[in-house]
Amino acid sequence: MLMNVLKEAVGKVEKNPVEIHKVPQLQSPSLIVGWQTQDIGKLGLGVIDFLIEKLGGKLIAEINPLGFFNFTGVRFKDDLVQVPESKFWACEKDNLLILKSDEPGFEHYHFLNSILDFAEDQCGAKELYTLNGALSYVAHTHPCKVLTVFNKPEIKARLRDYELEDMNWEGPPAISSYLLWIAKRRGIPGVSLWPEIPFYLAAREDPQAIKLTLSFLNMRFNLGLNLERFDQEIEHQNAKIAQRRKEDAEIDKALSALERGQRLEEEEQLKLAREIYELLGK
């Protein structure tokens, strides 16, 4: 019986699952982590891809997925095969270490420690930033806040001059909270950024939330990023939704209710989410 049990341990994780391609030239960098699984408003992907592109990020390492992800088959999306990946990028000029990763399905503790092992031991990372979208009832026409979770009072104090909003929450933890907790145990100060994303934009890209997050990072790390591109995207998206409001009284009613701070019935929420999803896909 024991043998059978042990045989079931499929896809055993390697002791050190990080494959290093290049040792980066970084000086106590900050680690920025974006998740591309359940990426609300495509925030993680939007921010990370923009940073890598504009800051000239170089792929330096990746986590071997064996044992962390389900390999009983392959996932596909929009007709394309999806391979789980966890890649580290170095932006040497701006001294940033970036991780773009899928969320593991198994061995979370080992996976998250592997991230920090590499960041700390190989790159000397001194701070952690994680990115997630927070589903919100806020309307896209209203300013969104960046909700934040700190793992130490010191980093909270350090970032108090930025326009960040303290989060309060008790419930199931996101993987970012788990990473933040492990970082705390290892003495690494960290913060999770949770920009609000209107629920009806959750399945599409929310350029406003991406811009908001990038604006914070821009200031925090003096990146000198030009974010005008997002202004155009926000304008374009807002114009599309405004046009639909004119054409569809129900959509207008639902959005007006949200603008007044009112909640919608479940059916109204679903209709709004579906309509906006389809609209923005065109």
Added chain:
Amino acid sequence: MGIKLYREPGLENPIMFVGWPGIGNIGIMAVNILRDILKAEELGEIESWDFFYPKKVSIRDGLLENLEFPSNTFYYQRLEKKDVLFFIGEEQPTEGGRMYASGEKAYRMANLVVDMGLKLGCQRIYTSGACVSLTHHQMRPRVCAVVSSENLIEEVKQYPNTILISETGGRGEGEGTITGLNGLLLAVAKKRGLESMCLMGEIPDWLSGATFPYPKASRSVLEVFAEILGIEMDLNFLKKMEGQVEEIIEGFYVKFPPKTKEEYDQRKSVAPVEPGTITVQAKIYVDERFKGGGGEGGEKPS
């Protein structure tokens, strides 16, 4: 990573009762109730983070205050006749998305429990779970035992309402598997020189995937625990819960198609302890919510 011990209890040859969730939560309910009755005190824990995903985060005013994991707690109590240890796991560690313990983590967890037992001079470990059988829900559940060595067989025969698993019938060549940690721990304990025994309360096969507990079988297991410890236990408080669960079960039962019901009711007249092949193959009328569970976590006919 490992065991955190809060105090040195100074126990004398304790026995250990172990419970994890499983079918009908029969075992863990029995072990939990025994722990409550004996007013056992917390003794230590197995650190959880390498085994489980956290279940709750507490964030206040922007500060991450706490991350809560499923608990894995040791308890102890000194009794007049025997010292007692408990281990209660809130979840079974799994790999590959299974419902019950499997793989290396389960094996490691079982070894940590045995580590603690050996450290504190434990001689014997009792686990408890469910025995999925062709019984009827209106019958008193028996306790089915699997033991680590032959010298325990005579002892089991003295327990009230208890039979050896080989006596339950319908199990081919007398072989089967106790899935999950309630079973795996027996093997690990035996391998490391400890006596071990699994006491499983009977549950009708068609209820093995139910989402509610089966307290009637926990009661049967508790009666055996009382015998083992040589104590009296007032289990009247269980009546209310038993009644509530009985009501739910009867609700399904009355909706059985007549032929199914007739076949199922034959179970009440079949001599309960005669081994042999299964003759009653009732087609089970199962509510939708029963589907999807019951594949693991207990002893089943092979």
